[in-house]
Amino acid sequence: MGSVGGGRSGHVSQSHGSHASSSSLRWRRKNSDEVCFCGLKTVIKKSGTRENPDRLFHACPRYRKGSHCNYFRWAEDDDYEGLENLGEVKTNAQMESDAALLNHNISWRMMTLEAEVKALRMQLYFGLIFVIVVFMIMCMFFSGK
Structure with a gap:
């Protein structure tokens, strides 16, 4: 409900990745009973200030x-525990296979685009030749009178 990464459930999603793996971890607050001065369960927000970018509070x-009570407290790193690894971990071989497939798709797309450019150039040249021929015929027709 209006909080970054989880609202009233107390969950915050966080991604971790590198060139060898792609995974995401879900984090949960250890103490989920924190209440504000209004007596309501607090929510987790993400700071957008230059001094504390992306820091949770x-x-x-x-x-x-x-109408709020101005409750504010920084969330400390030890307030959360890792729950589970939700994403898939890719091996280098899988990533190389994916990269080869992407390279093949890009090469095929480049060839089709180059062929399309070549066809459009030919149309342009034929159009230009047509205009020149029509212009020459008109010049001969009007200069003969």
Whole structure:
């Protein structure tokens, strides 16, 4: 509900990746009973300031809705525990196979685009020749009178 990465469920999604693997981890708050001064369960928000970019904080669920209690507390790294590995891990061989397939698709697309450009150039040349011939015929027709 308005919180980044999980709202009232207390879940925050976070991705970890490298050139050898692609996976995502789901994180859960250890203490999910934190309440604001209104007595409501806090939500997790992500900071957008230059001083604390993407840093998580606890806030009143009514934050930015007019009537809120101004509850604020930075979420510490030890407030969360890793739950499970949700994504698939790709081996180097799988990634190389994917890259080869992408290269093949790109090469095929380049060849079709080059053929299309060649055909359009030919149409342009024939159109230009047609215009020149018509112009010459008109010049001969009007200069003869």
